[in-house]
Amino acid sequence: MLLFNKIGVKLMIAVSILVILILAVFAYFSIKFQSDILTAEVERHANQLSETIRQSTRFDMLANRREHLHNIINEIGKETSIRNVRVLNKEGEIIYSNLENEIGDMVDKNAESCYVCHAENQPLQKLTIKERTRIFRVNPDSARALGIINPIYNEISCWQADCHAHAKDKTVLGVLDISVSLKDIDETARKSSMSMLIYALIATLLIAIIIRLLVKHLIQKPIRNLVKATNYVAVGNLNYRISSTRKDELGVLANSFDNMTKKIAEMRMQLFQSDKMASMGKLAAGVAHEINNPLTGVLTYSSFLLKRAKDNPEMKADLEVIVRETKRSREIVKGLLDFARQSTPKRGKVEINEVIENALTIVSNQLKINHVELHKEFNKNITQISGDSNQIQQVILNLVVNSIDAIGSKGGTISIKTDQIKLSPYGIAQVRKATCPKGHDLMDEEHKINGRPSIKIKANSGNNEGFIHLDPIYGNHNHHYGIQFKKNEIIKLSCPQCNISLVDENELTPDCNAPAYKIIIPEQGVLKGCTRFGCNWQQWDVVDQSGEKNFVEIIISDTGSGIDNNDLEKIFDPFFSTKGQKGTGLGLSVIWGIVDNHNGKISVDSTLGKGTTFKIDLPV
Amino acid sequence: MENKTDILIIDDEKVILDAIQKIVSLDNFSSDACLDVDEALLKLETNTYKLIISDIMMPGKDGFQLLEILRQKKIATPVIITTGFSTLENAVKALYEGAIGFIPKPFTLDELVSIVARGLEYNKIFKNKYSLKARSMDELISYVPCPPKYYRLGFDSWLNNSSEGTIKIGLTDLYLKSINSIQSLDLMKVDEAIYQGGVCAKLTDNNELVHQLLSPASGKIIEINNQLFETNNLLEKDPYFQGWIYRIIPTDIENDKTNLTPCSSDF
Numbered sequence: 001m002l003l004f005n006k007i008g009v010k011l012m013i014a015v016s017i018l019v020i021l022i023l024a025v026f027a028y029f030s031i032k033f034q035s036d037i038l039t040a041e042v043e044r045h046a047n048q049l050s051e052t053i054r055q056s057t058r059f060d061m062l063a064n065r066r067e068h069l070h071n072i073i074n075e076i077g078k079e080t081s082i083r084n085v086r087v088l089n090k091e092g093e094i095i096y097s098n099l100e101n102e103i104g105d106m107v108d109k110n111a112e113s114c115y116v117c118h119a120e121n122q123p124l125q126k127l128t129i130k131e132r133t134r135i136f137r138v139n140p141d142s143a144r145a146l147g148i149i150n151p152i153y154n155e156i157s158c159w160q161a162d163c164h165a166h167a168k169d170k171t172v173l174g175v176l177d178i179s180v181s182l183k184d185i186d187e188t189a190r191k192s193s194m195s196m197l198i199y200a201l202i203a204t205l206l207i208a209i210i211i212r213l214l215v216k217h218l219i220q221k222p223i224r225n226l227v228k229a230t231n232y233v234a235v236g237n238l239n240y241r242i243s244s245t246r247k248d249e250l251g252v253l254a255n256s257f258d259n260m261t262k263k264i265a266e267m268r269m270q271l272f273q274s275d276k277m278a279s280m281g282k283l284a285a286g287v288a289h290e291i292n293n294p295l296t297g298v299l300t301y302s303s304f305l306l307k308r309a310k311d312n313p314e315m316k317a318d319l320e321v322i323v324r325e326t327k328r329s330r331e332i333v334k335g336l337l338d339f340a341r342q343s344t345p346k347r348g349k350v351e352i353n354e355v356i357e358n359a360l361t362i363v364s365n366q367l368k369i370n371h372v373e374l375h376k377e378f379n380k381n382i383t384q385i386s387g388d389s390n391q392i393q394q395v396i397l398n399l400v401v402n403s404i405d406a407i408g409s410k411g412g413t414i415s416i417k418t419d420q421i422k423l424s425p426y427g428i429a430q431v432r433k434a435t436c437p438k439g440h441d442l443m444d445e446e447h448k449i450n451g452r453p454s455i456k457i458k459a460n461s462g463n464n465e466g467f468i469h470l471d472p473i474y475g476n477h478n479h480h481y482g483i484q485f486k487k488n489e490i491i492k493l494s495c496p497q498c499n500i501s502l503v504d505e506n507e508l509t510p511d512c513n514a515p516a517y518k519i520i521i522p523e524q525g526v527l528k529g530c531t532r533f534g535c536n537w538q539q540w541d542v543v544d545q546s547g548e549k550n551f552v553e554i555i556i557s558d559t560g561s562g563i564d565n566n567d568l569e570k571i572f573d574p575f576f577s578t579k580g581q582k583g584t585g586l587g588l589s590v591i592w593g594i595v596d597n598h599n600g601k602i603s604v605d606s607t608l609g610k611g612t613t614f615k616i617d618l619p620v
Numbered sequence: 621m622e623n624k625t626d627i628l629i630i631d632d633e634k635v636i637l638d639a640i641q642k643i644v645s646l647d648n649f650s651s652d653a654c655l656d657v658d659e660a661l662l663k664l665e666t667n668t669y670k671l672i673i674s675d676i677m678m679p680g681k682d683g684f685q686l687l688e689i690l691r692q693k694k695i696a697t698p699v700i701i702t703t704g705f706s707t708l709e710n711a712v713k714a715l716y717e718g719a720i721g722f723i724p725k726p727f728t729l730d731e732l733v734s735i736v737a738r739g740l741e742y743n744k745i746f747k748n749k750y751s752l753k754a755r756s757m758d759e760l761i762s763y764v765p766c767p768p769k770y771y772r773l774g775f776d777s778w779l780n781n782s783s784e785g786t787i788k789i790g791l792t793d794l795y796l797k798s799i800n801s802i803q804s805l806d807l808m809k810v811d812e813a814i815y816q817g818g819v820c821a822k823l824t825d826n827n828e829l830v831h832q833l834l835s836p837a838s839g840k841i842i843e844i845n846n847q848l849f850e851t852n853n854l855l856e857k858d859p860y861f862q863g864w865i866y867r868i869i870p871t872d873i874e875n876d877k878t879n880l881t882p883c884s885s886d887f
Contacts, residue, residue, distance in 0.1 A: 288704065288705060288706065289677065289703075289704040289705040290704070291704075292703075292704030292705070292706060292724075292725040292726055293633050293635075293636065293704045293725060293726075294635075295725070295726035296633075296635075296636050296639065296704070296725040296726035296727065297633075297635040297636065297639055297726075298726070299726040299727065299728055300636075300639035300640070300642075300643060300726070300727065300728070300729060300732070301639055301642075303728040303729035303730065304639070304642055304643060304646075304729050306729075307646070307729055323728065326726065327728070329726075330726050334706070
C-alpha cells in the first residue's frame with residue numbers, strides 16, 4: 001500500500017497541519033502582543049526621556065546657553081539605546097544633535113518626524129503621545145527605531161528672555177526629536193518566535209507520534225487482522241476466526257465477521273451435505289433397483305424352499321440363515337434409501353459379543369470349508385455401546401471374511417477377542433485441524449496416512465528441502481518423509497506457506513534435549529514433538545488432561561498371508577484392492593467409515609506371511 | 621371365451637415371474653406371466669383375471685401406465701404393484717393411481733401370499749356386487765365408504781383432522797373386508813415417526829397371514845387408540861370413528877393430501 005494511502009498517515013498529516021495552523025495563529029498573536037507591550041514600554045520610556053530633556057534644557061534655552069545645551073544633548077546621546085537626540089527649529093533646521101554632522105541640515109517637512117503635524121500643510125499644535133511617536137528604519141536592512149517628537153511651545157518666559165530670540169506670536173518654537181533603537185525588542189521578539197517555532201515543531205511531532213501509535217493500535221492492527229481473516233476466508237478456510245476481545249466498533253465488526261464466516265461455513269456444509277445426499281440418492285436409487293430384483297429371486301426361492309423343508313431340520317436351519325441374511329441385505333438397501341432420504345440412522349444399544357456371534361453364524365460354513373480354527377475370547381462384562389448393530393455386524397463380517405480370504409484353503413486360525421479397556425488419548429486422539437503460529441492451515445486432505453488427512457510441514461536438511469507428512473494420530477508415528485535425513489539429525493521444520501519456523505529453540509525435549517516443534521491445534525492447545533529424526537516424543541497437554549476414556553476393544557487376528565507394508569497404508573482407501581477382480585475395494589473403506597461414524601478407531605498391524613491383526617476401539 | 625386363469629403377473633425379470641408363479645401355485649392358483657405391459661394388455665383382451673401383479677419399471681409401458689389403461693378400459697381387476705425401486709413415493713403413487721396394494725421387492729413368500737390373498741378378496745367384493753367393470757368406490761355397496769371430509773390413501777387407510785392441528789388415522793372398511801377377520805393388531809409406539817406410504821400397522825388374520833397397512837400421512841404418533849385392545853371388534857364395528865388407530869402430529873399435511881383421494885368424491 002502506498003504510504004499516503006494509509007489512514008494513519010493521512011490522519012497524521014491532517015492533524016499536523018491543523019496543529020501547525022493553530023500554533024501559528026497563536027504564536028502570531030502572542031508575539032505581536034508581547035512586542036506591542038515592549039514597544040509601548042519603550043515609547044513611554046522615550047517620552048519620559050524626551051520630557052526630561054525638555055525640562056532639563058529649559059533653563060539653558062532661556063538663558064540661551066547653547067554650548068551647555070549641546071553638551072547635555074551629546075551626553076544623553078551617548079546612551080547606547082538612544083540613537084539620536086536632536087532639536088529642530090520651526091523651519092526644520094537641525095540646531096542641536098548628538099550627531100555633529102547633521103547640525104544645520106534641513107529636515108524635509110514631509111519626513112516622518114514632521115509629517116504628523118505638517119500633513120496637508122496644517123500644523124497641529126497639540127499632539128497625543130501616539131501621534132508623536134513613529135517607528136521607522138533608517139535603512140531597509142537596519143534595525144527598527146522608534147522616534148518621538150516633543151514640540152517646544154512658546155511661553156511668556158521665552159519671548160521675555162534677554163536674548164529675544166523668539167517672537168511673542170509664535171506657538172511652537174521647535175521640536176525635540178529623540179529616536180531610540182528597537183534592536184533589543186526586535187531581538188527579543190525574534191528569539192520568542194524562534195522558541196515558539198521550536199515548541200510548535202516538537203508539539204506537532206509529539207502529536208503525530210501519538211496519533212501514529214493510537215492509529216496503529218486502535219485501527220491498523222484490528223484492520224490487518226480483518227484483512228488477514230478475509231484472505232483466509234477467500235481461499236476457503238472458513239474455520240478461521242479473528243476472536244477479537246475488543247469492545248469498540250472494530251471489535252464488533254470482527255465479531256460480526258466471525259459470525260458471518262461461521263454461518264457461511266454452516267451453509268457450505270449444508271450445501272455440501274445436500275449435494276452429497278442428492279448424488280447419493282441417485283446412486284442409492286439405482287443400486288436399490290438393481291440389487292432388489294436379484295434379492296427378490298433369492299428371498300422368494302429361499303423362503304419357498306424353507307416352506308418345503310419343514311421336515312428337514314438341518315436344511316431348514318441353513319435356509320433360515322439365507323432368508324435372514326437376505327432380509328438383512330434388504331435392510332441394507334433400505335438403509336441406503338433411508339440414508340438418501342437422510343432419515344435418522346438406527347442407533348441403539350449394541351451388545352458387541354452378540355453382534356460378533358451373529359456375524360460368525362453367517363460365516364460358520366465358510367470357516368469350516370477353509371479349515372479355519374476359531375478362537376473366541378470374549379469379555380462377558382462388556383457394557384453396551386451406542387451404535388448401529390447392523391453396521392457393526394457388517395464391520396465384523398467384512399473383517400472375518402477378509403481373514404478367511406487371507407488364510408485361503410490351507411487352513412489357519414482366526415482369533416477374536418473382545419475386552420473393555422481404558423485408553424489414554426495417546427495413540428487415539430486425532431489432529432483434525434492444525435496451523436502454524438501465523439494461522440496457516442497445515443492439514444493436507446490429499447495426503448492421507450491410514451486414511452486420515454495428514455499434517456504437512458516443510459523440512460530442511462542441509463541444502464535439501466522437502467515436506468514431511470506427520471501422522472495425525474497423537475502418539476502414532478507413521479510419518480511420511482519427503483526427503484532423506486541422517487540418523488539422529490535435528491530437522492528444521494517450518495510452515496509450507498509462510499516459512500515461519502515451527503521449532504522452539506528454547507524448549508528442549510526431555511528424551512534427547514533437542515528443540516521441540518510446536519503445531520497449533522486451534523481451540524485445543526499445542527502439539528509438541530521432538531525435532532530429532534527418529535525420536536518419537538510427542539506431547540499434547542490439552543488432550544492428555546482430558547484423561548482416559550472407556551472403550552470396547554475388538555481384536556481380530558488371523559494367520560493368513562498378511563499385507564505388504566507398502567499396501568498397509570492404502571488399505572482403507574476407497575477402491576484399493578489386492579483381490580483383483582474378486583473385490584470392489586470398498587469393503588475396508590466402508591468399515592473405516594462406520595468405525596469413524598461411531599467415533600471409534602481402527603488400526604491394522606500385519607506381517608507378510610505371518611498374519612494380520614485388526615484392532616477396533618469403540619467408545620462406550 | 622374366458623379361461624380359468626386366476627392371476628396375471630407382469631415383470632421384466634424372468635426369475636421374479638418364476639418365483640411368483642411358484643409361490644401362488646402353492647395355494648393352487650393358476651397364473652399367466654408376461655414380460656411387459658403390452659403383452660399383458662393382449663392377454664387382458666381375451667381373458668379375465670382375478671388379480672394382476674405388476675412391476676413398475678419395465679421396458680415399454682410402466683406399471684403406472686398399466687393402471688391408467690385399466691381405468692380407461694374400465695377393467696375392475698384389482699392390481700398389486702411391486703417394484704425394486706421401493707420408495708415411499710412409489711408406494712403412495714401406486715395406491716393413489718388405483719392399485720389395491722403395494723409390495724416392495726425383495727419380498728418373502730409370506731408377504732406375497734398375504735397380499736395376494738387380500739387382492740383376491742378385493743376381487744370377490746367387486747364381483748359379488750357387480751359383475752361389471754367398475755372401479756370407483758360409490759359403485760360398491762357391500763362395505764361402508766369413508767365419510768366425506770376424510771381423505772384416503774388408495775383403499776388402505778384414511779385420515780381426518782382432529783383437534784389442535786393433529787390428525788387421526790385409521791383403516792378403511794374395504795381394507796378390513798379384504799382381510800379374513802383380524803386376530804391380532806401390531807401397532808407402533810407413541811413418539812415413533814411414520815411416513816406416508818410407509819408401513820404403520822401389521823394385522824394378522826385368521827390364516828396367520830400378516831397384512832401391512834400403509835400410512836396416509838407423515839408425522840409423529842402422539843396417541844394410540846387403546847380402545848382397540850379393550851373393546852372386541854371395535855375396528856370392524858366402527859372403523860371410521862371409534863375405531864381410529866393413531867393420533868399424529870403431521871409434518872406436512874397439505875403436501876400429503878395431494879397424494880390422497882378426498883372421500884367426498886366417493887359419493
